[in-house]
Every structure is written in C-alpha cells, then in structure tokens.
Amino acid sequence: MSLKHHLISPLIGNNPVTLQILGICSALAVTTTLSTAITMSVALTVVLCLSGGVISLMRHHIPPSIRLIIQITIVASIVIVIDQFMQAFMFEMSKRLSIFVGLIVTNCLVLGRAEAFAMRNPVLPSVLDGLGNGLGYSLILLIVGALREFLGTGGLMGVPLVSTVAEGGWFEPLGLMQLAPSAFFILGLLVWLVRVLRPEQVEQPEFRLKAAEDRRP
Amino acid sequence: MTGWLLDSHLMQQRSGWTPARVTLAQLVALVVPMGVSLAERGSAQIAVLVTASITCLVWELAFDLIRGRSLSFHTVTTALIVSVLVPATVPLWQIAMAASFGVVFGELVFGGRGYGIVSAAAAAAGFLVFSFAGAGLSEPSESMALATLPGAVLLLWGGLISWRVLASAAAALIAAELTRQGASGLPTVLATAPFGLVFLVSDPVAAASTQWGRWVYGVLAGLLIVLFDTLAGSAIAPAAIVFASLLASLFAPLIDHVTVTLIVGRRGRRHG
Numbered sequence: 001m002s003l004k005h006h007l008i009s010p011l012i013g014n015n016p017v018t019l020q021i022l023g024i025c026s027a028l029a030v031t032t033t034l035s036t037a038i039t040m041s042v043a044l045t046v047v048l049c050l051s052g053g054v055i056s057l058m059r060h061h062i063p064p065s066i067r068l069i070i071q072i073t074i075v076a077s078i079v080i081v082i083d084q085f086m087q088a089f090m091f092e093m094s095k096r097l098s099i100f101v102g103l104i105v106t107n108c109l110v111l112g113r114a115e116a117f118a119m120r121n122p123v124l125p126s127v128l129d130g131l132g133n134g135l136g137y138s139l140i141l142l143i144v145g146a147l148r149e150f151l152g153t154g155g156l157m158g159v160p161l162v163s164t165v166a167e168g169g170w171f172e173p174l175g176l177m178q179l180a181p182s183a184f185f186i187l188g189l190l191v192w193l194v195r196v197l198r199p200e201q202v203e204q205p206e207f208r209l210k211a212a213e214d215r216r217p
Numbered sequence: 218m219t220g221w222l223l224d225s226h227l228m229q230q231r232s233g234w235t236p237a238r239v240t241l242a243q244l245v246a247l248v249v250p251m252g253v254s255l256a257e258r259g260s261a262q263i264a265v266l267v268t269a270s271i272t273c274l275v276w277e278l279a280f281d282l283i284r285g286r287s288l289s290f291h292t293v294t295t296a297l298i299v300s301v302l303v304p305a306t307v308p309l310w311q312i313a314m315a316a317s318f319g320v321v322f323g324e325l326v327f328g329g330r331g332y333g334i335v336s337a338a339a340a341a342a343g344f345l346v347f348s349f350a351g352a353g354l355s356e357p358s359e360s361m362a363l364a365t366l367p368g369a370v371l372l373l374w375g376g377l378i379s380w381r382v383l384a385s386a387a388a389a390l391i392a393a394e395l396t397r398q399g400a401s402g403l404p405t406v407l408a409t410a411p412f413g414l415v416f417l418v419s420d421p422v423a424a425a426s427t428q429w430g431r432w433v434y435g436v437l438a439g440l441l442i443v444l445f446d447t448l449a450g451s452a453i454a455p456a457a458i459v460f461a462s463l464l465a466s467l468f469a470p471l472i473d474h475v476t477v478t479l480i481v482g483r484r485g486r487r488h489g
Contacts, residue, residue, distance in 0.1 A: 172308075172349065174348045174349075175347060175348045175350055176344060192326075
C-alpha cells in the first residue's frame with residue numbers, strides 16, 4: 001500500500017459516496033447549486049484531512065472504550081472553527097449552506113474514515129486518506145451539483161448559460177431537479193455507471209430469485 | 218410488490234396467466250377508457266398516445282436488448298394509462314420525458330414488470346406534475362368512470378387486481394369524503410376516482426400481496442387520496458390519486474412484511 005494509493009483509490013475505485021455509500025445526506029442537501037456543492041466539498045475535505053491527522057497523532061492515547069466520544073469531540077472542534085471562519089469571511093455562502101457545515105460533525109464519512117483508518121495508521125497516510133476521500137466526495141458532489149443546477153435552472157454558478165422559457169428562450173427548467181429526490185436519482189445513475197465500468201464493485205444480491213434466475217440465458 | 222411466489226414458471230402453470238396474456242388483458246381493459254379519452258379530447262390526444270407508446274417501447278426494447286430477453290410489450294399498458302391521465306395541452310417532449318422516467322425508474326431498472334415496487338404510470342404522472350410548472354393532469358369525467366367499469370370487471374374476474382384492495386380503498390375514500398363534506402357532493406366526487414383506483418392503486422405491482430395486507434393497503438391509499446386532495450367539493454384532484462398511489466405502494470412491502478410476521482408468529486404459538 002503506497003502513499004499514492006491512499007490518495008488515488010478513493011477517487012473512483014473506492015469512492016466514499018458511490019461505493020461506501022457514505023455522506024449521502026449532505027450530498028442530497030447541498031447540491032441544488034454548484035457553488036454550494038463546491039464550498040461544501042472544500043469544507044468537508046479540510047475537515048477530513050485535519051481530523052485524520054489529529055486523530056492519527058493521538059491514536060495511541062485514545063482509550064478504546066471512549067474512542068467515539070473523543071473522535072467526535074475532535075471533529076466537532078475542527079468543524080466549529082471552519083463554521084466560524086465561513087461566517088466571518090463568506091457570510092452569504094454560510095447562510096445558504098445553513099446548518100449543513102455544522103452537520104459535518106455527524107457526517108458518516110468523517111467518523112467512518114476516523115474509525116476505519118486514522119485510528120490505526122500513521123499521520124501521513126491518514127492525512128492522505130482524508131484528502132483522497134474528500135476529493136472523491138467532492139468529485140461526486142460537483143457532478144451532482146452541476147447537473148442539478150444546469151437542468152434545474154439553466155445556468156451554472158448562478159450564471160445563466162441557456163435562455164429559459166420564462167425569459168423567452170427555449171429551455172424549460174426541470175423543477176424536479178431542485179428537489180431532493182433528483183439527487184437520489186442522479187446518485188443512483190452514477191453508481192450504476194461506475195458499476196457498469198467496474199463490474200468488480202457489483203454486490204452479490206442478498207436474495208436470489210429461484211427458478212426464474214436459473215432459466216435466464 | 219408481487220412478493221412471495223416469484224417463480225413465474227410455476228405461476229403460469231397454476232394460473233394459466235403468461236406475461237403476454239396479462240399484458241393483453243390489461244390492454245383490453247384499457248381500450249374503453251382510451252376510447253373515451255380520445256372521444257372527449259379530440260385528435261390531439263392521439264399524439265399523446267403515440268408519443269407515450271413510442272417512448273415506452275423504445276426504452277423496453279433498449280433494456281431487453283441489453284439483457285438479452287424478448288420484447289414483451291408490457292410497457293404499452295403504462296403508455297395507455299399515462300395517455301389517459303395526461304391532457305393534450307402538455308407539450309409532447311414533456312410527456313416523453315415523463316414516460317421515460319416512469320418506465321425506466323418505475324420498472325425497468327428493477328428488472329421489468331412485476332419486479333418493481335411502484336406503478337410505472339403513477340411514477341410518470343408524478344414526475345410530470347413535479348417537474349414542469351403548469352403541467353396538470355386531466356380531470357376524469359363521469360363517462361370515464363363508466364368506461365373504467367368493463368375493464369375493472371375483466372381484471373377482477375381474471376384475478377389481475379384484488380377486490381380487497383379495490384373495496385377497501387373505495388370504502389376508505391367514501392368514508393373520508395363523507396366526514397369531510399357530507400353526502401351532497403359525494404356522487405360527483407366519486408365519479409372522478411374509479412380510473413385511478415383501478416389502474417394505479419390496484420396495480421398488482423404496487424399493491425400489497427397478502428390478503429390482510431391488501432385491506433390495510435387499500436384503506437391507506439383511500440385515506441391518502443382524501444388527504445392529498447386539494448379540490449375539496451368539486452372533484453378529486455387527479456394528482457392526489459397519483460401521489461396517494463405512489464406513497465401507499467412504498468408502504469406495501471412493509472405491510473406485507475408485518476402481515477407475514479404476524480401470521481407466522483400466530484402459527485408458531487398455535488403449533489408450538
């Protein structure tokens with residue numbers, strides 16, 4: 001396991017969203033526009049790197065019985081700093097992301113990587129693992145955010161790209177794209193696409209249809 | 218959810234219903250409502266029908282080619298239901314998108330008809346209402362209610378829809394409407410419900426598949442229709458039936474699961 005591997009593999013092969021199915025909640029909530037998706041991606045990547053590094057530094061001193069409490073405390077401290085930073089320097093964006101920056105504390109991805117990786121690996125791999133997972137998460141968020149903003153409003157980053165019907169043009173925005181279910185559909189399609197390209201990610205079904213399955217050519 | 222006996226070969230031997238015959242029966246049941254809708258709304262409705270049918274068939278063909286199966290044409294029934302639900306005032310490309318969504322996400326991604334959990338036509342209509350501002354569904358008339366009857370009788374007689382679902386949904390709907398606004402407006406209200414009840418709520422794919430679960434599912438669907446209905450007094454909003462059918466069908470697997478657990482538990486106690 002080289003250092004590079006920790007950084008590269010979470011991008012597509014072991015992507016936190018499409019393979020580990022972590023961090024879905026925020027992926028639904030902040031992807032109505034591309035700009036919120038970008039901000040959230042940066043915030044989460046920073047938290048992942050820092051928490052990975054700090055928890056990895058302390059890993060020999062954390063008593064196993066209360067490790068979750070300590071991990072959450074560390075993550076929460078970092079998130080509060082980032083939240084305060086955003087309120088101070090990018091107040092508008094902070095208002096648009098509302099509670100979701102604060103909710104990074106409970107993001108399953110952060111705790112998942114802390115528990116699964118940073119608790120049992122040295123500092124540098126832990127930081128790289130955080131960075132890789134943050135980038136993998138960001139990649140999915142950017143795709144979903146770009147699709148939802150473009151199809152839902154006809155623009156990107158708040159800049160209109162095609163003229164909508166309301167402005168006398170031809171593009172009819174898809175209202176569904178601005179609602180949470182569309183993020184589920186896009187995520188589902190992405191997971192499907194990745195698993196078509198990489199069949200080794202396909203899970204074994206928990207239940208099989210008995211005779212119908214056998215007769216299928 | 219069609220549930221516990223998914224061995225289609227066994228089902229065919231027992232009941233004589235092959236997938237092709239089921240599709241044919243549903244098509245026959247839909248012919249009269251389709252004719253009424255064409256007669257009432259004129260030739261523009263033909264364009265809706267053709268668009269929906271072509272869209273559905275293209276998607277089914279694409280999935281059948283990928284999966285190496287033969288074309289079963291069952292998505293045409295979805296297209297027919299959609300074209301009864303959707304008025305000709307909706308642009309055709311929106312109908313094509315809605316039909317694509319309904320057929321692909323409602324049933325084809327699950328593996329075809331009978332493998333999904335919601336009615337594909339309801340998914341298509343729901344997508345249309347959610348996505349495009351101003352795209353309403355057409356109000357079913359009283360003649361549509363009459364036109365639904367022969368198809369409903371055929372499907373009930375063939376066992377393709379459950380009388381338990383239909384009866385409990387209708388009873389819950391009538392009871393809720395009675396408490397909401399009394400008996401005066403009831404006939405006109407009820408005239409708008411039968412098509413949705415028979416072809417969306419009672420769709421065997423969407424409905425519960427245990428006998429007791431069917432009663433619960435029907436009552437749930439009937440109450441949800443009244444809950445979602447925003448046109449109090451005049452008629453039931455068609456979208457209310459669509460969304461009630463979608464939401465109720467999401468609960469159908471849970472209802473079935475609870476029913477089976479209860480029955481198994483009772484048998485366990487009885488026989489030790």
